[in-house]
Amino acid sequence: MTVDASGHAGAAGKAGGASLEFRGVTKRYDSGVGAPGAVNDLSFQVPAGTICVLVGPSGCGKTTSLKMVNRLIEPSAGEILLDGVNVQSQPVTALRRRIGYVIQQVGLFPHLTIGRNVAVVPGLEGWSSQRQRARTQELLGLVGLDPRRYENRYPNQLSGGERQRVGVARALAADPPLMLMDEPFAAVDPIVRERLQDEFLRLQRELAKTILFVTHDIDEAIKMGDLIAVMQEGGRLAQFGPPDEILAHPSSEFVARFVGEDRGLKRLSLRTVADLRVEKMGRPVGLPRFTPGTKLRDALAILLVADTRGGIALDEGGRPRGLVTVDAIASSLTDDPPARVGA
């Protein structure tokens, strides 16, 4: 796993994340001795500036794990280190104000305007009202909401997708090094969800926060995660690693089933035409053309539907670079893991 902190992250100044580590974290709700834990001996490390996705079936302890980071729930055993410091040694309100939190049901304050919702943590931290206002406007713009139109509205005057954006803006308000996001895009339709995901990934390229992201949707996990922690019933860590590794080498029957029979296809969605070794070509006529950013999965689908053996890979300038074939796409899965899409 390489952390690509070059380029954009650097340009955005010293923004960026904190490292996060779970060490043998266990949570038992029932105090009984033999009682099963909601989370069991969870250990993993998230390097600063990366997105780690907790994924698993309903009830496997994702939310519980997340809430132990900002101490909404205290672990029964083990410790969670934020930049090397145990979160339990830190004053709870100060800790929470340094951690952005996007909850499963958005949880905007219905009695506050959008502007004041976004400014909650800056307000608690005692920023001047001028600075709060400037920050609010900046953030609303960042998540794609025109401040002039939205600032003075109430949450019940927004669509579900707009509310999710406000939830993200609110979590970002005090520029926290760590963001906890609990199924932040679950409550919207698939098209809006995809757009929110794309926008968030674009944003993250500039902000380079450390993000712990919860979902029960394996496709979302593959798309959003630099690292994926697959959890299974009983709050156990089934596998931890980059998406391509988990898809290529599921460590157990459970993981293999969870990522799906089509895991090969899913791996193709992690690669683009630009990653592909192309073949020399003669005179291409009427073949489909692919920009470098086209995902191999989409390219394959297009080739199969178009019923041709190949298509044309274009370079950044839109000039033909070579021939893309179904065979080449298939064999790309045996190559080394690709550079992270977009990272």
Add this chain to the structure above:
Amino acid sequence: MSGEPLVRWDWVGAHIGPILDRLGQHLYLAVIAVSIGFAISFGLAAVAIRRRRLYPLVTLIATAVYTIPSYALFATLVVFSGLSIVTAEVPLVLYTFILLVPNIVAGFDSVPQDVLDAADGMGYTAGQRWWRVELPLAVPLVVAGLRLAAVSTIGLVTVSAILGDRFGGLGYYILEGYHRTFPTEILVGGLLSIALAVAADLGFVLLQRLLTPWAAARLAPGVAVR
């Protein structure tokens, strides 16, 4: 009914001063009762919210009190506290509980769990969360309870007229008109106390609009009684 008009406007004209005094007294007695009733109800509700198991008990007592006929309660209290303001106010205060406590509890219950989670996650202290999130969001149902309590109390103040002419507000005229078989007085007392109740109700609606601009579209009058 023969000859005599239903309302003797000349009597009304001659008694404008005393009528207004009675109106003021009526309002005064009601305001005291609702204020004290609200303070105590808030305390009871706070206990009920924190100790859920006590809530049925609180409701039971409030309901039991409510079933005592007002006339009997006033009369009984005379034995203990004479013809004093205490005797006049205690029943009025007691009767507000059944209207206020459930609405206050429902108000705080109505604050969505995800909003509370978000507040905790953002780093509100317990006090900040209560003042800035829970209380404002409880306001619509709390005010709904206050509306009911105000209207009901304004009606009951008339009954305290049985304690003598220092009490009862407009109820004094109803009682006196009844004894003298003088419909004008009964109507003045009755209609003005209804007008007062309606005005109080509208006043609270207005207050609620001002306090909860965010809920403007979702106001439902008289929600969640009992």
